[in-house]
Amino acid sequence: MLSRKHRGLSNTIAGAAMIILLFIGVGIGYVIPREAPVAQTITVTNVVTQTVTQTRVETTTATVTATQPATPIKIGFSAPLTGAGAFYGQQALWGAQMAVDEINARGGVLNRQLTLIAEDHRGVPAEAVSTVEKLINVDQVSVIIGTFFSSPTLAVMPIVAKAGVPLFSPVSSSPLIYNQTGVQGNKWVFKTNPSDTLMVRALAKFMFDVKGYKSVSLVAEDTDFGRGIVNTLEAEAGKYGVKVLSKDFVEQGAKDFTAVLTKIRGLKPDVIGLGITGTAQIELIVKQSKELGVKIPLSGRYDIFAPELKPYIEAGEAEGFNTVTPYSPLFEGGRNPEFVKSFKARTGQDPHWNAFLAYECVYVVAKAIQKAGSSDRAAIRNAAEGLEYDSVTGLKLKFDENNHMFPYCYIIEVKDKKFNLQVIETAALK
Amino acid sequence: MRKTLLKIEGLSSGYGGIDILKDVSFEVKEFEVACIIGPNGAGKSTLIKTVYGLLKPSSGKITFKDEDITGLSPLNILKKGISYLPQGRAIFPLMTVQENLEMGVFSRRDTKIKEDIAKIYDKFPILKERRNQLAGNLSGGEQQILAIAMALLLSPTLMMLDEPSLGLSPQSMSIIFETIKALNKDGITLLMVEQNAKKALQLADHAIVLELGRKRFEGSGQEVLSNPELKKLYLGG
Amino acid sequence: MSAEIIFTQHLVNGLLLSGIYGLVAVGLTLIYGVLEIVNFAHGEFYMLGAYLTFIASAWLGLPYYASVILAVLSSAFIALIVERGAIRPIVERSFESKVLSTFAISMILANAVLLLFTATPRTVRTGIAGTIEFAGVFFSVERVVALLTGYLAFLALHMFLQRTRLGKAIRAVAQNRDACYVVGIDLHKMARLTFALGIGLAGLAGALIAPIFSIEPSMGQAVVLKAFAIVIVGGFGSVKGAALAALIVGLGESLVGGYVSATLKDGLAFLIIILVLIIRPQGIFGRATRVL
Ligand SMILES: Nc1ncnc2c1ncn2[C@@H]1O[C@H](COP(=O)(O)OP(=O)(O)OP(=O)(O)O)[C@@H](O)[C@H]1O
Numbered sequence A: 001m002l003s004r005k006h007r008g009l010s011n012t013i014a015g016a017a018m019i020i021l022l023f024i025g026v027g028i029g030y031v032i033p034r035e036a037p038v039a040q041t042i043t044v045t046n047v048v049t050q051t052v053t054q055t056r057v058e059t060t061t062a063t064v065t066a067t068q069p070a071t072p073i074k075i076g077f078s079a080p081l082t083g084a085g086a087f088y089g090q091q092a093l094w095g096a097q098m099a100v101d102e103i104n105a106r107g108g109v110l111n112r113q114l115t116l117i118a119e120d121h122r123g124v125p126a127e128a129v130s131t132v133e134k135l136i137n138v139d140q141v142s143v144i145i146g147t148f149f150s151s152p153t154l155a156v157m158p159i160v161a162k163a164g165v166p167l168f169s170p171v172s173s174s175p176l177i178y179n180q181t182g183v184q185g186n187k188w189v190f191k192t193n194p195s196d197t198l199m200v201r202a203l204a205k206f207m208f209d210v211k212g213y214k215s216v217s218l219v220a221e222d223t224d225f226g227r228g229i230v231n232t233l234e235a236e237a238g239k240y241g242v243k244v245l246s247k248d249f250v251e252q253g254a255k256d257f258t259a260v261l262t263k264i265r266g267l268k269p270d271v272i273g274l275g276i277t278g279t280a281q282i283e284l285i286v287k288q289s290k291e292l293g294v295k296i297p298l299s300g301r302y303d304i305f306a307p308e309l310k311p312y313i314e315a316g317e318a319e320g321f322n323t324v325t326p327y328s329p330l331f332e333g334g335r336n337p338e339f340v341k342s343f344k345a346r347t348g349q350d351p352h353w354n355a356f357l358a359y360e361c362v363y364v365v366a367k368a369i370q371k372a373g374s375s376d377r378a379a380i381r382n383a384a385e386g387l388e389y390d391s392v393t394g395l396k397l398k399f400d401e402n403n404h405m406f407p408y409c410y411i412i413e414v415k416d417k418k419f420n421l422q423v424i425e426t427a428a429l430k
Numbered sequence B: 001m002r003k004t005l006l007k008i009e010g011l012s013s014g015y016g017g018i019d020i021l022k023d024v025s026f027e028v029k030e031f032e033v034a035c036i037i038g039p040n041g042a043g044k045s046t047l048i049k050t051v052y053g054l055l056k057p058s059s060g061k062i063t064f065k066d067e068d069i070t071g072l073s074p075l076n077i078l079k080k081g082i083s084y085l086p087q088g089r090a091i092f093p094l095m096t097v098q099e100n101l102e103m104g105v106f107s108r109r110d111t112k113i114k115e116d117i118a119k120i121y122d123k124f125p126i127l128k129e130r131r132n133q134l135a136g137n138l139s140g141g142e143q144q145i146l147a148i149a150m151a152l153l154l155s156p157t158l159m160m161l162d163e164p165s166l167g168l169s170p171q172s173m174s175i176i177f178e179t180i181k182a183l184n185k186d187g188i189t190l191l192m193v194e195q196n197a198k199k200a201l202q203l204a205d206h207a208i209v210l211e212l213g214r215k216r217f218e219g220s221g222q223e224v225l226s227n228p229e230l231k232k233l234y235l236g237g
Numbered sequence C: 001m002s003a004e005i006i007f008t009q010h011l012v013n014g015l016l017l018s019g020i021y022g023l024v025a026v027g028l029t030l031i032y033g034v035l036e037i038v039n040f041a042h043g044e045f046y047m048l049g050a051y052l053t054f055i056a057s058a059w060l061g062l063p064y065y066a067s068v069i070l071a072v073l074s075s076a077f078i079a080l081i082v083e084r085g086a087i088r089p090i091v092e093r094s095f096e097s098k099v100l101s102t103f104a105i106s107m108i109l110a111n112a113v114l115l116l117f118t119a120t121p122r123t124v125r126t127g128i129a130g131t132i133e134f135a136g137v138f139f140s141v142e143r144v145v146a147l148l149t150g151y152l153a154f155l156a157l158h159m160f161l162q163r164t165r166l167g168k169a170i171r172a173v174a175q176n177r178d179a180c181y182v183v184g185i186d187l188h189k190m191a192r193l194t195f196a197l198g199i200g201l202a203g204l205a206g207a208l209i210a211p212i213f214s215i216e217p218s219m220g221q222a223v224v225l226k227a228f229a230i231v232i233v234g235g236f237g238s239v240k241g242a243a244l245a246a247l248i249v250g251l252g253e254s255l256v257g258g259y260v261s262a263t264l265k266d267g268l269a270f271l272i273i274i275l276v277l278i279i280r281p282q283g284i285f286g287r288a289t290r291v292l
């Protein structure tokens, strides 16, 4: 038994040692080069080289804000900045911040700068609620962008409506949102991306008509997103007379898919229809399929642009994989190539759909504030109703009576180790 | 006159800053059997634990073989030649008797270990019989003998026993007291705490009566046995 | 594809997973048995093992096996420091202090790794990824390596605890702390050794799982819950029980995931806990026959 004095001293020493170790760790982290940012180099068969006329040098928002006399307009931002959706949250934040910086560099909106206040909800609905409450009550934001993922968005929708704060949702794609917004009741929620129903409808046509799959096994995460995908795919399969051989829901962020994949291996469907978020998750599915001898193409909603999938695509182990996405950096229409170029210059990575949709959403919000002529929450909401917006993709968008916009979606298929792209207008699928 | 082996001077000690033991002083002479008696909660175990270094005294001094051992750790006190048998069975129930004895010499690094274990088996044939049984399956008395044997392997000068007869059948109890007597004959000084005061006092050269953490009386075992007041209080009339 | 092959494949899948569960749970039960501490930071040390493997293989460019060894040794080393700073001061305190202390360690570790690596999942590549087919049943090379290594580690631990002087002393501490004072077994030293050993096993599990699953700072939480379930089922403090319970949970999850519902899979361990608590509250190998 140590004397109290001795004990105190040794604790101090051990504590100091731990702190030193931590610093050494941080030091190592900086000295050793991290893996080069996993930028996807996507080869498209016919690359059009375009000269980008604008190159912007970004200055930090903070210094710009300081010189402005008017108070900045606060935009809340709630996203999964850590956890399984961290890659998406990071991309979304990059995209949103890029738009804010661009707008501020041009003088802001209503001669006021925009400030983005980002909160992390880790993909957990309950935490999304607390981030949104904080943004509303503590930060007193004028408008919120978020919350990325469907379950968190569905959880915060009644809260923003009650508080009277407009919420612009750029990525969540559950059809349940469409059924609640605009004329359906919740007038405070706006969506700038197509719902899963529309995207999956487009994909189903590709799967069951173009590719001619006759049977499908469905695997999705047990979330509003995953269940939405499965429901739509099942309904579409019915319409095309395609047999659904199995339906499995896994925990969000699950890592072991061997049980489900083994079962599917026995069922031998033509295709596996996924409803999975998480870049690591899709890699695990591909890797474990390979290890279990499952050679069935993947379709449905998952992240085919996940950096983790690149080696499999390059090795020809993802041939025939297809999916539908709300954005593709490969799209050459409109001002997209310029967007891709400046995003890459800024972050070193290709823009993910989370980045692009968040970027566009900030512009939509800015336009609504401009039109409202004030940063008042209700005024912004009123201005947003029926708002028109010229998308970077060249498409003219407008909030419909359900406060939804319908940009393009894209069918992506891996063929000869490359992505094939097909652009679809979602408004026509309504 | 025998030499003083253990000297306790003004010892106070307790738990969480509250003294249970208050200003206790006494001496244990070489080769004697000293016995501490007193009612439940008097601080008997607290006293022994403090001597063994398991508790820090708040004041006072403990001297062993003319050397100040106050505040030493149990391991160091063990090395000085004091061994301690706590209240309850100090054995490893899920190891065999043989393994227990091997653990008994854990702190030893010499070459005579095997020999000494063999000697122990000679001394306690019952352990030899049970050498491959789990210690937890021995009878209470056998377990206590095993514990004493483990302590013996470290050749202590002073052995402190905390209620060695607790929970034993009368038969086992007398075996334990016989064993203790034999240990003393072999030259080991004993300091023991006993609830079974009558039997212990018959054996004791020297008795200390504790009450509410203070020394109430000190004298020979016979003196306590013949003191009518003490007899009434602690020996059931 | 015959139903038998699929069934066998499910069993193989479960077996491969149980090795990892077993390693984590055995360390947890060992630390409980000797230190009487429920180590809430155990999952974070498992996570640390995975990240140390990532550092060694992706940053330092070491081969996978060398990375595993380095990860195990450094987790054990970190465990020694943590034991000194945060475990020893509370080892004789109340149960609540112990819970709070290990909980704090878990938060510090998880957040330190979050700070250093962000929450973005990382992947460890071994160069041995691949699969072996035998009669229609597939064995992932990485998983087989993990299982065999885990099994060897378990055997080594068993031999260490049963045959060596130090190992026996560790069991002695778990069996009777008071008696250790009698024979002069240094409790602090054994506690330190056990903590390092248990954490080393968790680190090994993390190092073995790193290439199989993606790694992230929060990965410890899910596993430690399962390990707790396994330890409860096996009997707190029982190494053998933990190993057996890991096998039951691993196989059970695989079969439930394959034949019942993938959603129920992760709840299975907890269902088993409830059943065991009702039928045999002391666990399969409750205190009466535990190995420690
Ligand atoms: N670990 C402990 N923490 C706090 N108080 C304690 C502790 N151990 C004992 N005590 C208290 O100290 C007092 C003396 O206890 P001690 O064990 O020394 O008595 P004892 O004379 O040995 O009694 P018994 O004959 O019952 O063994 C009691 O009031 C007891 O409640």
Ligand SMILES: [Mg+2]
Pocket: B044, B045, B046, B087, B162
């Ligand atoms: Mg006592």
